[in-house]
Amino acid sequence: MKRLFLFISLSFLFSTAILAQTTEVWVVRHAEKDKSNPDDKDPDLSDEGRIRAGDLATYLRKVKFDAGFSTPYKRTHQTLDSLIIQKVINYNDPKSLVDSIKKNYNGKTVIVAGHSNTVLEIIEAFGGKRPKEMLTDDDYDYIFRLTVKDDKARVKTDQYGRPHHL
Numbered sequence: 001m002k003r004l005f006l007f008i009s010l011s012f013l014f015s016t017a018i019l020a021q022t023t024e025v026w027v028v029r030h031a032e033k034d035k036s037n038p039d040d041k042d043p044d045l046s047d048e049g050r051i052r053a054g055d056l057a058t059y060l061r062k063v064k065f066d067a068g069f070s071t072p073y074k075r076t077h078q079t080l081d082s083l084i085i086q087k088v089i090n091y092n093d094p095k096s097l098v099d100s101i102k103k104n105y106n107g108k109t110v111i112v113a114g115h116s117n118t119v120l121e122i123i124e125a126f127g128g129k130r131p132k133e134m135l136t137d138d139d140y141d142y143i144f145r146l147t148v149k150d151d152k153a154r155v156k157t158d159q160y161g162r163p164h165h166l
Contacts, residue, residue: 021107025126025146025153026063028056028111029119030075032140045078052140055161057082059143066108069097076113083111094118094125102148119144128153140164 032049034040045053060083068085070076071092080088091097091112101110114122116135119142124130126148135142141164146153 021149023101023106023148024109025101025148026060026065026109026111027119027122027144027146028079028113029116029135029140029142030073030079030113031056033075042074044074049075049078049140052161053079053082056143059160060111063109065111066105067110069101069110069112071114071118076115079113080111085111094122097122098125123153123155126153127151128155131155131157138164 030045030049031052032046034043034046034049037043056079065083065085066087068080068083068088069091070080070088072090077088089100091100097112112122116137116139119135120130120132123144123146126146127150128146128148131144132142141159141161143158143160145156145158
């Protein structure tokens with residue numbers, strides 16, 4: 001009977017430890033897009049954006065990602081292109097993104113490329129506190145590192161590449 005109790009207790013502790021793993025989520029806005037054709041709803045990155053995407057790869061060179069997440073637009077995919085990621089998965093909204101990561105990448109390291117109007121929503125959807133009031137159309141150099149455990153996220157903000165407000 002004591003062995004059975006010990007086995008159940010250890011099983012419970014082990015399963016709790018597995019369920020409460022920390023997931024690392026990096027969130028960036030896509031790099032600068034080509035604005036030469038205002039009618040293009042899905043532009044490529046500009047030359048400056050391609051440089052920033054390279055700067056992102058340099059900044060994250062020591063991080064091994066299990067997956068990347070991108071909206072279905074070229075500029076978000078191209079922002080992640082210079083990173084070595086086995087799998088890039090499209091997402092359409094912050095809630096489905098968070099659900100997918102929590103279900104399929106618990107305890108892993110992932111990166112998310114979003115847009116100026118979605119990056120902060122994504123952070124909040126993970127349970128993090130909004131680190132800035134808003135991102136402007138010119139904010140390209142912020143990167144947010146979330147450590148997510150259960151429904152809470154600690155957020156660290158940094159900048160990479162050339163400062164955007166020069």
